Amino acid sequence: VTIEPRVLRQFAETVGPSHVLTDADVVAGYAADFTGRFVGATPAVVRPADTEQVASVVAVCRSAGLPIVPQGGNTGLVGGGVPLAGEVLLSLRRIDEISDVDEVSGQLTAGAGASLATVQQRAAAAGWRYGVDMASRDSATIGGTVATNAGGLRVLRHGDTRAQVLGIEAVLGTGSTVSHLGGLIKDNTGYHLPSLLCGSEGTLGIVTAVRLRLVAPAVDPVVALVGLGSVAEAVTTAGHLRRQVHGCEAIELFVAEGLELVCRVAELPLPTARMHPAYLLVEVSGGEGASTALAAALDAAPGVGETAVATDAARAAQLWRYREAHTEAINSLGPPHKLDVTLPASALAEFMGVVGAAVHAVAPGSRTWLFGHAADGNVHVNVTGVPPDRDDVDDVVFELVSGYGGSISAEHGIGTAKRAWLHLNRSAAELDAFRGIKKALDPDAILNPNVLLSV
Numbered sequence: 001v002t003i004e005p006r007v008l009r010q011f012a013e014t015v016g017p018s019h020v021l022t023d024a025d026v027v028a029g030y031a032a033d034f035t036g037r038f039v040g041a042t043p044a045v046v047r048p049a050d051t052e053q054v055a056s057v058v059a060v061c062r063s064a065g066l067p068i069v070p071q072g073g074n075t076g077l078v079g080g081g082v083p084l085a086g087e088v089l090l091s092l093r094r095i096d097e098i099s100d101v102d103e104v105s106g107q108l109t110a111g112a113g114a115s116l117a118t119v120q121q122r123a124a125a126a127g128w129r130y131g132v133d134m135a136s137r138d139s140a141t142i143g144g145t146v147a148t149n150a151g152g153l154r155v156l157r158h159g160d161t162r163a164q165v166l167g168i169e170a171v172l173g174t175g176s177t178v179s180h181l182g183g184l185i186k187d188n189t190g191y192h193l194p195s196l197l198c199g200s201e202g203t204l205g206i207v208t209a210v211r212l213r214l215v216a217p218a219v220d221p222v223v224a225l226v227g228l229g230s231v232a233e234a235v236t237t238a239g240h241l242r243r244q245v246h247g248c249e250a251i252e253l254f255v256a257e258g259l260e261l262v263c264r265v266a267e268l269p270l271p272t273a274r275m276h277p278a279y280l281l282v283e284v285s286g287g288e289g290a291s292t293a294l295a296a297a298l299d300a301a302p303g304v305g306e307t308a309v310a311t312d313a314a315r316a317a318q319l320w321r322y323r324e325a326h327t328e329a330i331n332s333l334g335p336p337h338k339l340d341v342t343l344p345a346s347a348l349a350e351f352m353g354v355v356g357a358a359v360h361a362v363a364p365g366s367r368t369w370l371f372g373h374a375a376d377g378n379v380h381v382n383v384t385g386v387p388p389d390r391d392d393v394d395d396v397v398f399e400l401v402s403g404y405g406g407s408i409s410a411e412h413g414i415g416t417a418k419r420a421w422l423h424l425n426r427s428a429a430e431l432d433a434f435r436g437i438k439k440a441l442d443p444d445a446i447l448n449p450n451v452l453l454s455v
């Protein structure tokens with residue numbers, strides 16, 4: 001997409017000349033994703049400072065017929081936040097103001113560009129906690145987590161991002177600004193725009209601010225890394241823990257192959273005396289009582305081999321590292337196909353047992369790495385050793401997932417990467433409804449026209 005000098009001048013008048021970036025070296029960092037699988041190009045990166053400036057940029061783009069890709073921290077994994085078809089890149093990172101915490105309601109308002117980690121820190125400083133957490137916390141923005149309805153490590157305890165958002169401010173594709181940031185918990189006054197915009201992946205509106213609900217902090221958290229005899233036993237144990245231990249904060253899953261890679265790449269010692277086929281990383285809140293309940297539940301669970309336990313924050317962080325370092329360790333092998341899927345709990349172990357061989361059958365040089373959020377049935381299927389354009393790998397995995405009654409996207413969204421397979425999860429009637437909503441809120445299809453739906 002080429003851009004007229006007149007339009008660049010209009011951008012500069014709106015956001016200031018230093019916030020319209022066109023230098024090839026500078027814009028390149030905005031045009032490629034974290035994994036290097038998705039690499040695009042843009043005629044301009046525009047960095048507005050507030051909602052009004054966002055609305056003005058949208059108006060300029062609408063009248064010039066220029067499509068926009070909104071971008072936050074650029075940690076998304078489905079090619080939704082990079083300009084793959086030469087779109088204008090709208091970076092929200094400058095809109096990063098966070099309000100004081102309302103001590104009584106336990107809420108705060110965050111600008112779209114505030115990082116997840118900053119919001120967590122602001123909440124913690126006021127004695128509260130933000131209920132969403134994930135390994136990309138330092139770069140991912142609140143706007144991006146809303147746009148993707150991010151899940152992460154604590155969905156089991158506090159729900160996904162949608163469950164935290166009480167109000168939203170956004171510039172729609174129509175150019176109008178909707179702002180409803182009062183933070184009323186009960187407010188049944190029609191369509192719930194925060195829910196609609198959560199997970200809309202920048203296709204309906206550009207989120208500029210959100211009112212977030214905070215939760216009570218964990219009490220004396222205890223972390224246990226549990227080695228098990230098989231994935232099936234890990235899944236059964238996760239079910240036992242959810243039922244028997246009240247303060248379960250997180251139950252994460254990885255397997256021997258991934259742990260071996262993590263230890264090698266991140267130069268970490270094996271966390272248990274010997275390697276086990278499967279591991280659960282469990283965090284419980286509630287101090288001694290919770291630890292006792294956890295120990296009793298693990299004693300009664302099938303296939304538990306060894307358990308490493310942390311009761312202090314430093315050791316807990318070390319144990320978490322074995323789970324969180326998976327993404328960077330896998331990425332060190334070259335751009336992976338990252339396929340984030342959900343299975344019904346009853347099919348999770350079987351799926352994990354067969355998916356690697358199924359991928360290998362179509363891509364003999366490949367390796368499949370599996371880890372995920374056990375309590376949610378969410379497994380990240382990472383395939384390395386295949387070129388980015390090998391769609392047959394995605395075909396095999398998604399058909400398998402669909403056959404088990406799972407979802408082709410658990411928490412990363414559809415983006416551009418999974419658009420061709422959306423029909424596996426959504427009926428023709430649902431897709432028609434999606435298109436109707438898109439038409440109403442973004443009639444000229446200028447917001448992320450290549451993401452989620454084919455318009």
Ligand SMILES: Cc1cc2nc3c(=O)[nH]c(=O)nc-3n(C[C@H](O)[C@H](O)[C@H](O)COP(=O)(O)OP(=O)(O)OC[C@H]3O[C@@H](n4cnc5c(N)ncnc54)[C@H](O)[C@@H]3O)c2cc1C
Nearest residue numbers: 072073074075076080081141143144145147151152202207
């Ligand atoms: C190491 C690592 C670990 C991760 N772990 C998890 C995890 O556990 N759970 C999980 O759910 N995800 C995870 N992710 C994926 C990613 O961090 C999330 O999808 C995150 O929510 C993206 O936020 P972002 O600010 O980086 O958005 P971006 O990558 O910039 O954008 C993502 C999408 O949102 C749109 N968008 C961004 N900002 C806005 C806005 N203000 N208004 C409208 N649309 C917008 C973009 O156009 C794009 O479609 C992980 C990623 C990495 C690299």
